[in-house]
Amino acid sequence: ILFIGNEAFIQNNPEKVAAFMKAVKRGADYMFAQPAAAYELFVEMKPHMNSEVNRKIYQRSFRYMSRDLKNVQRDWDKVTKYCKRLEIVDDNFVQNMTNEFLTWPLEPESPPGFIHPTVDTGVLAKCACNFQANPVAIEA
Numbered sequence: 496i497l498f499i500g501n502e503a504f505i506q507n508n509p510e511k512v513a514a515f516m517k518a519v520k521r522g523a524d525y526m527f528a529q530p531a532a533a534y535e536l537f538v539e540m541k542p543h544m545n546s547e548v549n550r551k552i553y554q555r556s557f558r559y560m561s562r563d564l565k566n567v568q569r570d571w572d573k574v575t576k577y578c579k580r581l582e583i584v585d586d587n588f589v590q591n592m593t594n595e596f597l598t599w600p601l602e603p604e605s606p607p608g609f610i611h612p613t614v615d616t617g618v619l620a621k622c623a624c625n626f627q628a629n630p631v632a633i634e635a
Contacts, residue, residue: 496564502591509596516596520564527562531617547622554619558611563601566592 498519505512526533534553538545571590578584594601605611 513596513598516564517598520597520599523560523562523564527560530557530614531620534616534618550618550622554616555613557616558614563599564597565601565604566594567604569604569607 496519498516500512530553534550538549571592575584575588575590579586579588
């Protein structure tokens with residue numbers, strides 16, 4: 496998830512930015528602890544996302560979601576190169592991400608090429624999807 500903030504607002508309201516990020520972290524913690532329940536709340540608010548395709552996207556991308564919300568320079572470099580290649584941003588684009596407002600302990604970065612194990616979120620149970628993987632239990 497990418498959050499974009501106005502530089503002046505961020506500089507003038509660091510306590511509001513930190514409070515916002517803390518609220519996002521509470522939501523993320525709930526999602527990781529209760530992925531199926533969290534998805535059901537999501538589709539309650541966004542009914543058009545309640546489809547087999549979107550449930551599969553959630554299931555298959557869940558293992559890549561950041562538990563601590565940390566920005567990783569390696570990932571930003573990949574995304575920036577990709578955006579420049581697609582000419583979404585020009586060659587003068589400068590990254591300005593920060594972890595400054597993440598006030599909780601951050602996990603160490605995974606080594607390059609590390610593939611996170613697949614997790615069975617339980618969201619595919621509500622559709623006729625066949626989930627074929629070796630899922631691991633969710634650690635709360």
